[in-house]
Amino acid sequence: MQQGRLPVPDLPGLLAFVRVAELGSFVRAAEALGLSKAAVSKQVSALERRLGARLLHRTTRRLSLTEAGQAYLRHAQSAFAEARAAEDAVAGTGGAVQGRLRVSVPMTFGVMHVAPYLGPFLAQHPQVDLDLQLDDRPTDLVMESQDLAIRLGRLDASSLVARSIAHSRVWLCASSAYLDRRGRPQRPDELGGHDCLHFSLAATGRTWELRQGEAVVRVALGARLDANSSLALKAAVLAGAGIARIPEFAIAQEIRDGRMERVLPQWQLSGLDVHAVMPERRYVPAKVRAFVAFLERCWQADPGWLGAGAHRA
The missing domain is CATH 3.40.190.10 (Periplasmic binding protein-like II)
Known part of the structure; x- marks a missing residue:
C-alpha cells in the first residue's frame, strides 16, 4: 500500500455523510437510514477523523458544508450513481426492471397524464416500487435522490440530461x-x-x-x-x-x-415541450428507460390529449 493512502473506503460513514448533506439534518438522515441520530453523528465524525478534514459546519440551528465537504459530496454522489448504475446494469442483463423509482412531475400534468397510467405500469413491472412527487416547482434531482423528472417548457441550463418526449399546444x-x-x-x-x-x-x-x-x-x-x-x-x-x-x-x-x-384561435402561443430529465450519468437505469418508454406509448395512444407526440406542430 502506498504511504499516506487511505485503505478501503469507510462506506457506512460515506453513506451517512451523503444523507446528512442531502437532507440537511442528522435527524432526517437517521430516519432515512433507519439508525439513531447518535449513530449517524458518530459515523460522520469517524469519517472526518479518518479523512483529517472537517466536512460539516455544525451549529444548534443549521448545518452547512465546508469547502472540503462540498468537494467530497460531489465525488460521493458520483460514486453512488455509478454503484446504482452497476446494479441496474447487472439486473438488466437478466431482463429485470426492478428497484425503487423516484419520479417528480408537475401537479396538473401529473394528475391528468401520469397518475392514470401508474397502475398498468406497476402491474407490468411487479419488481418496481414507485415514489411519485407532484410539484410545479423544479426539484433538485441529485439533492433529493430522484431518478427522473417530467418537466414542461423551457429548461434552464444544467448538467442534467433532458430529452423531449411529447409536446402540448x-x-x-x-x-x-x-x-x-x-x-x-x-x-x-x-x-x-x-x-x-x-x-x-x-x-x-x-x-x-x-x-x-x-x-x-x-x-x-x-x-x-x-x-x-x-x-x-x-x-x-x-x-x-x-x-x-x-x-x-x-x-x-x-x-x-x-x-x-x-379565444383568438387564429393567433398562436408558444407550446410546451414535455421533457424527461435525468441526473447526468453514463448509464440510464432500466427502470427509468422502461417508465419513460411506457409513458410515451400511453400518451401517443391517448385520444383525450390532442397534443401528444414530441413533434406535434
Whole structure:
C-alpha cells in the first residue's frame, strides 16, 4: 500500500455523510437510514477523523458544508450513481426492471397524464416500487435522490440530461357564458378590456405573446386572478371568471364538449415541450428507460390529449 493512502473506503460513514448533506439534518438522515441520530453523528465524525478534514459546519440551528465537504459530496454522489448504475446494469442483463423509482412531475400534468397510467405500469413491472412527487416547482434531482423528472417548457441550463418526449399546444380559453356576457375578442389588443387569469409560475411572467405569421404581439396582463395551478385556472374559467392561457393537455376535453371556447384561435402561443430529465450519468437505469418508454406509448395512444407526440406542430 502506498504511504499516506487511505485503505478501503469507510462506506457506512460515506453513506451517512451523503444523507446528512442531502437532507440537511442528522435527524432526517437517521430516519432515512433507519439508525439513531447518535449513530449517524458518530459515523460522520469517524469519517472526518479518518479523512483529517472537517466536512460539516455544525451549529444548534443549521448545518452547512465546508469547502472540503462540498468537494467530497460531489465525488460521493458520483460514486453512488455509478454503484446504482452497476446494479441496474447487472439486473438488466437478466431482463429485470426492478428497484425503487423516484419520479417528480408537475401537479396538473401529473394528475391528468401520469397518475392514470401508474397502475398498468406497476402491474407490468411487479419488481418496481414507485415514489411519485407532484410539484410545479423544479426539484433538485441529485439533492433529493430522484431518478427522473417530467418537466414542461423551457429548461434552464444544467448538467442534467433532458430529452423531449411529447409536446402540448397552449391556448387562450374562456367559457361560452363569459364570452356571451363580455364579447369575443377579435384582436390581441382587446384582451386588455377583459378579465384575464394568470398562471403565476409561468416562465414568461405577466405577459402573453401571440403570433400570427410574422406578426408578434405581447399583451401585458392586469390579471384579476393569479393562481399557481392550471387545474385552479380551469375551474375558474369554467365558472365564467375570465380568459386564461392553459395548456391543451389540461383542457382538450372541455374544448371538444363545448364547455370552453378558444379565444383568438387564429393567433398562436408558444407550446410546451414535455421533457424527461435525468441526473447526468453514463448509464440510464432500466427502470427509468422502461417508465419513460411506457409513458410515451400511453400518451401517443391517448385520444383525450390532442397534443401528444414530441413533434406535434
